[in-house]
Amino acid sequence: MVEDESAPGIPNGWYAVAWSHELGPAEVKRLHYFSEELVLFRTRTGRARVLSAYCPHLGAHLAEGGRVAGETIRCPFHAWQYDGETGACVAIPYCERIPPKARVRKWETVERNGMIFVWHHDRQADPDWEVPEISQFSDPAWSEPRIFEIEVPVHVQDMAENNLDPVHFQVVHSSVDVPETELIFAPDGRFFSAVSHTEQETPWGTFKMELLRDTWCIGMSSVESRGIPETGLYMFSSTAPIDRYHAISRWALTATKNMVDTAGEEWFDALTKGLRDDMRIWTHKVHRSEPMLCEADKMLGDFRRWTKQFYSQDA
Ligand code: FES
Ligand SMILES: [Fe+2]
Numbered sequence: 001m002v003e004d005e006s007a008p009g010i011p012n013g014w015y016a017v018a019w020s021h022e023l024g025p026a027e028v029k030r031l032h033y034f035s036e037e038l039v040l041f042r043t044r045t046g047r048a049r050v051l052s053a054y055c056p057h058l059g060a061h062l063a064e065g066g067r068v069a070g071e072t073i074r075c076p077f078h079a080w081q082y083d084g085e086t087g088a089c090v091a092i093p094y095c096e097r098i099p100p101k102a103r104v105r106k107w108e109t110v111e112r113n114g115m116i117f118v119w120h121h122d123r124q125a126d127p128d129w130e131v132p133e134i135s136q137f138s139d140p141a142w143s144e145p146r147i148f149e150i151e152v153p154v155h156v157q158d159m160a161e162n163n164l165d166p167v168h169f170q171v172v173h174s175s176v177d178v179p180e181t182e183l184i185f186a187p188d189g190r191f192f193s194a195v196s197h198t199e200q201e202t203p204w205g206t207f208k209m210e211l212l213r214d215t216w217c218i219g220m221s222s223v224e225s226r227g228i229p230e231t232g233l234y235m236f237s238s239t240a241p242i243d244r245y246h247a248i249s250r251w252a253l254t255a256t257k258n259m260v261d262t263a264g265e266e267w268f269d270a271l272t273k274g275l276r277d278d279m280r281i282w283t284h285k286v287h288r289s290e291p292m293l294c295e296a297d298k299m300l301g302d303f304r305r306w307t308k309q310f311y312s313q314d315a
Helices: 156-164 166-171 260-284 295-310
Strands: 013-019 028-033 036-042 048-052 067-069 072-074 081-083 089-091 109-112 115-120 146-152 181-185 192-202 205-217 220-226 233-241 247-255
Touching (some): 013 036, 013 205, 048 115, 115 233, 156 233, 156 247, 156 260
Antiparallel strands (some): 013 115, 067 072, 109 115, 146 247, 181 192, 192 205
């Protein structure tokens, strides 16, 4: 998207910043998300940790040569050690007294659904909800997830909006008919489902199908297709903001084993191809903070109102 001032800030929430399998024991990775330089590492006991990257001592980047030592990361410059859980400096090899303020910012981290999530909050408040555990990923009736990741030149909110934008499915993705969709908000308002119903002809007969799209916060969502007994298609995704103009989207797709080689494959293809159709629009669009909506755009209006809760007021 075009980098202008109208783009919103970075919404608060949980975001996947890596796949679990990418981070082996004692491995260290450099990350850039939320317009911040970060270091991701796996401690000796196997915990994934994320800290702000620049050492408070003389400013070395902890991911550029830093090494895991037990539960800490050791700075590559003078070997000060920072605890992964708290970010506090816990050892200076050539000095007994540790300056009490020697610490880097720690970022709350959780590993789930094969991904490593980091909590971002503008005012550094603690997480007030948990990353959902997706049962399909551990259910033996479902296939090993197929994973996919792509960098997108768009604000994380605009990417989420796109998933709900019914008209663009016809215009950009040439979908023949776009079913009526209903938005159902959870009582706390943070979570919502978009549900649509269709009738679909399949090799096994005609079925009443339900397409369910769940959204936990800006950037975390799932798509599920159900209706044929004993079968299902499921996609979980997390899109993490790199900055106000770029994001990385990670998807894990699974299907029941009885249809993974047929409908599953087609579905995986259709979802990933769909993204490529969006790219040209995304790359060149601006963000409209006050879009001119028409009467039929009710869902977009509802979505925009819902997004407000994820931004800190003074940010
Ligand atoms: S810059 Fe990190 S220990 Fe000196
Ligand atoms: Fe799209």
